[in-house]
Amino acid sequence: MAIDARTTPPWLRPIQLVFLGLMAVAWFDASFHALDRPSFRQYVMGWKMFTVKRSHGIDHRAMVQWTADGPYEPIDLPQYFPTRWDSGYRYSLFRGKRTMRIIAGALCHRLEEPAYAVQIYQVTWPLEPGSTRRARSRDTLMSRHRCDNPVQLVGGRTQPLHPRQGEVR
Amino acid sequence: MSDRLDRLYEPQWAVGWAWARVLWVVAATSQYGLDVLAIGDVWGTDDMLFTSGSYRLAEVVVVTPGWAVVWWASIMASIAVVAWGGRTTKAGLVAFLLSAGSWLAWEAVNVKAHDRLLFFITLTMLMSPIDERGLVHKKRSPFARWTMLLMFCAAYGATGFHKALGEPTWWTDGSVLAHHLVRPFHGGHAFGVWLSTQGWLLPILTITAVLWECAFPFLVWFKRANVPLLLFGLVFHASLSLWMDVGPFALVAWTAYPVLLHPERMHALHRWTMVRAGRAPRAPQGNP
Numbered sequence: 472m473a474i475d476a477r478t479t480p481p482w483l484r485p486i487q488l489v490f491l492g493l494m495a496v497a498w499f500d501a502s503f504h505a506l507d508r509p510s511f512r513q514y515v516m517g518w519k520m521f522t523v524k525r526s527h528g529i530d531h532r533a534m535v536q537w538t539a540d541g542p543y544e545p546i547d548l549p550q551y552f553p554t555r556w557d558s559g560y561r562y563s564l565f566r567g568k569r570t571m572r573i574i575a576g577a578l579c580h581r582l583e584e585p586a587y588a589v590q591i592y593q594v595t596w597p598l599e600p601g602s603t604r605r606a607r608s609r610d611t612l613m614s615r616h617r618c619d620n621p622v623q624l625v626g627g628r629t630q631p632l633h634p635r636q637g638e639v640r
Numbered sequence: 641m642s643d644r645l646d647r648l649y650e651p652q653w654a655v656g657w658a659w660a661r662v663l664w665v666v667a668a669t670s671q672y673g674l675d676v677l678a679i680g681d682v683w684g685t686d687d688m689l690f691t692s693g694s695y696r697l698a699e700v701v702v703v704t705p706g707w708a709v710v711w712w713a714s715i716m717a718s719i720a721v722v723a724w725g726g727r728t729t730k731a732g733l734v735a736f737l738l739s740a741g742s743w744l745a746w747e748a749v750n751v752k753a754h755d756r757l758l759f760f761i762t763l764t765m766l767m768s769p770i771d772e773r774g775l776v777h778k779k780r781s782p783f784a785r786w787t788m789l790l791m792f793c794a795a796y797g798a799t800g801f802h803k804a805l806g807e808p809t810w811w812t813d814g815s816v817l818a819h820h821l822v823r824p825f826h827g828g829h830a831f832g833v834w835l836s837t838q839g840w841l842l843p844i845l846t847i848t849a850v851l852w853e854c855a856f857p858f859l860v861w862f863k864r865a866n867v868p869l870l871l872f873g874l875v876f877h878a879s880l881s882l883w884m885d886v887g888p889f890a891l892v893a894w895t896a897y898p899v900l901l902h903p904e905r906m907h908a909l910h911r912w913t914m915v916r917a918g919r920a921p922r923a924p925q926g927n928p
Contacts, residue, residue, distance in 0.1 A: 473777075474777060474778070474779060475774075475777060475778045475779070476651040476778070476779035476780075477651060477778075477779070477780060477781070478649045478650065478651045478779075478780065478781040478782075479649050479781040479783055481642070481645070484645050484648075484649055487783045490787075491783075491786055491787065491790060494787070494790050494791070494794075495790060498790070498793070498794040498797075498798065501794075501798065502797075502798050502801055502802075518753065518794065518795045518796075518798040518799045518802075519798070519799055519802050520753055520799045521816075521817075521820045521826075522799060522802045522803050522806060522807055523806065523807050523816070524807055524809050524815065524816040524819055525819050525820065525823055526819065528822075528823055528824045529824070530824050552681060552688075553678075553681055554677075554678040554681045554682050555825075556750055556752065556887060557752070557825065557826060557885040557886050557887035557889075558750065558752060558825055558826065559824065559825035561681075561682060561688065561749060561750065563824075563825065564749055564750060565749075570690065573688060573689075573690070574688070576687065577685075577687040577688045580687045581687070598819045598822050598823060599822065600815070600818035600819065600821070600822060600836035600837050601822070601833060601834075601836055601837035602822060602833070603822055603824075603827075603828045603833060624687075624689045625689045625690065625691045625696075625698050625699045626689070626698060626699040626700060626702075628686075628689065628702075630686075630687050631686060631687055
């Protein structure tokens with residue numbers, strides 16, 4: 472069978488070469504600014520994958536207070552936010568207290584029984600080769616949230632409360 | 641000048657794009673196929689809405705679980721169109737970019753490296769002859785392949801340079817890798833945890849990885865270095881997937897490998913595969 476051989480028409484070649492040149496410039500620019508704050512230039516052409524040594528592991532845990540005068544009890548946080556990507560659960564990606572408040576409110580909403588309040592902690596521990604144990608871990612309170620307190624979401628929407636929130640003493 | 645451009649733009653074997661299309665379908669399906677199981681938790685939920693940077697779609701778009709299923713189905717339909725191939729392939733790729741892009745933009749939290757890489761590969765495919773049938777008998781413009789090469793030079797090169805210049809333990813004791821291997825989520829696999837204690841092996845792995853990443857942008861353009869570099873890339877991604885949870889990153893990266901491979905080598909590999917599979921006659925002796 473004869474070979475069908477075609478290539479870019481001459482008028483288009485300079486445009487394509489300029490495009491490739493711009494791509495190369497964008498790449499050099501992103502690399503040059505690699506240590507700056509993340510920006511569009513890094514989004515397009517900057518790639519950092521497992522680049523920096525991490526000395527600490529980070530995870531989260533949650534406690535629930537079922538009634539106003541009851542104790543806080545630990546619960547299994549991933550059970551209520553089960554979706555996991557390679558980088559962790561959805562809540563694993565947040566570091567800010569404002570966004571953690573949304574997670575806390577969603578937890579109140581997703582519990583089987585309505586609760587009075589929830590707490591979410593960030594747990595950090597020093598990483599040790601050869602072990603996944605969380606020895607010498609430290610908890611930081613990221614959010615303490617009253618479940619009857621609606622959280623404002625994006626677009627002017629309000630986070631729904633637990634359907635039986637009114638039953639909590 | 642014109643002669644030089646003619647030489648530069650000499651048509652190249654295009655069968656790599658046919659392979660890339662098949663691998664793209666596998667990677668995209670593996671990336672989005674199971675998202676339907678997360679609709680109740682993520683895309684169809686009304687209690688976890690976020691915006692992040694320029695991802696602000698959730699401010700204006702309200703998604704119910706039913707609509708999320710339709711949205712997800714449109715992503716899968718676009719992948720099916722690409723799988724079908726032929727003239728509608730590029731329409732499928734555009735539909736994929738729109739539906740999957742907005743899917744991630746609505747979630748606004750978790751655009752991962754393999755999501756970005758898949759989008760850039762998809763954009764590059766739009767410039768290629770991927771919508772033509774019978775690419776094994778065709779030679780086409782090298783432009784789309786150059787674009788793919790440049791993108792992978794950026795991806796591998798940038799991460800390699802950052803490691804080489806910004807984190808000394810990639811060159812010394814390899815402890816950077818040991819720590820990533822025991823991190824929660826990405827790390828923690830039994831084999832990775834064992835590997836993190838192998839003090840003699842870690843520096844060999846880290847130095848080799850950085851050298852390969854840094855060398856890639858310079859050497860991949862040369863026919864002789866092209867094959868060993870890509871073979872190393874296959875092993876690199878496969879072993880990383882064994883030691884760590886990096887999602888479908890390997891599948892996404894490998895999508896481009898048939899295109900990154902030198903077109904003559906790719907053509908020969910295709911012929912060899914077809915002959916082995918009994919789908920093409922063996923070339924007569926003396927007529928390679």
